[in-house]
Amino acid sequence: MNRRDFFRLASMAGLGATAASWTQLAGAATAPQLGTVPTNTGITGRVVVIGGGMGGASVAKYLRLWGGTGVSVTLVERDSAYTSNILSNLVLNGQRTITSLQYGYSNLASRYGIRMVKGDVTNIDPVGHSVSLADGTKLPYDRLVVAPGVDFDLYPGLETAAAQAKVPHAWKAGVQTTQLRNMMVNMKAGQTFVMSIPAKPYRCPPGPYERACVVADWLKKNRPGSKVIVLDANPGIIAEPLAFANAFDVVHKGVIEYHSGVTINSIDATTMTLNTSLGNLKGNVINAIPPHRAGKVVASNGLANVGGRWAGVDVLTYQSTAAPGVHVIGDASATTQPKAGHIANQEAKICADAILRLLSGRSPDPSPITNSACYSPITSDTASWLTAIFAYDPVSGTMQPVPGAAGEAPTRSKDNYEEMIKWFNTLMEDSFA
């Protein structure tokens, strides 16, 4: 069955789908190492998930794996496949293609009996417990999980689509990533690649520094004499400071020029000039990563109660502090944890476990633990890593790093680079396979 057929079938199945049909779906083609959906755990309920990224896919999968066939799960996603942001910097240096980072939803449907609905959410009704889609479909729920990822502010000067195409952020992997790759390839020796980093919080704290390294490494070998100028809105390198200071000052010395505490006032895409707190700066390629906010569905449904940008949540359940019965996980939520795919997967498990306990009339686990882990390429064959464990602190009601259990790799290495690929594959398996 191809994807189009699947979506057609899924929409034909409609809301009247019985538990029996979920069971049949769940039984199909399950690989033994991935686990199977138990037929009956005694838990029943309807959960709708908005967004099929790292958090949304994982929560849907674990609701079924842990909740069984009595828990119906509908996943609403506008795209036909998820494109991984993780490793997408390797599209820039030609080590990966965008298609190699794409993950479809057929496993979630066939192995776990998750009902996939392709569409755009127009409205959440937290009182009537239903979600409306652009095509008029209404999806009733007992519990809703919102996992839309991030949206971006526009830099003044980049309001038009034409300007955005000339100055891509490429911070949501996809068309813009390939555009940026092409711009790099079209650079001539001795030219300048300017990139900007927004003030935190933004998605994947080490990501922009990693990008500077990957681009510098490629330019050094292929466009000698070229420079990468990094304009960071933060007061200094905010993730893996040892690895990236070493990369900027030693490994890519003379190629990367790093400036901290820089404000971008506007960008002129016609003259390829940035107006900044350091003055005007021209770039042959400009890659401006704008400030972030939660995906639009959060603000448009009254869930952005932290600074008007992010969704406040109780980290025992990820339930919104603005709307009962609505849970927000991943990058869109305001927590003390980083915004990144690996930890979104763990937030999803805590959220799934909490929803299943709540549906069973139980209290959520009072002492959850999450972990953040990632690897960052420094060159085309070496990488560093970063990890942290977070534990629930009942006094502040937040997730706090466990002392002594957070840190970065002592040195970059080829072993780390190989582990990075293994880590990526297993993380994607845990979320999408």
Next chain:
Amino acid sequence: MNPKKMRLRSLLGLPFALASFCVAAQTTPAEPPAGRLLASNCFQCHGYNGKSSIGFERLAGESSSEIYNELREMRTKMPPKMMDMHARGYTDAQMRLIADYFAKVNTTTTATSTSTATATTTSSKSYSRQKSD
């Protein structure tokens, strides 16, 4: 169960189109297995219930004491590799819960545990070698 009660329950369930589940729903769902949520922190790299065959060490097939002792050793390794750093994040009681969960879940799922035993042993050994470098 009394047949009259059963029939009544089936009837009540019909409007929800979930008849078969309403019978079961009368019983309180079991408490989630101890350590499951904690142990799920391992799944990203070691696979669902520690069964991944594409990445890091398989945990399926290891005894509780093997997993617990490995975690204990990692806590003091210097300089810490990523997993050594990770192991420092759990209390002794949490490590025992995690180890017990993996040992238990992989002995109760009979179908896969036998067929994967060989692969598990091999990958465990190579991992130990790598770790003692």
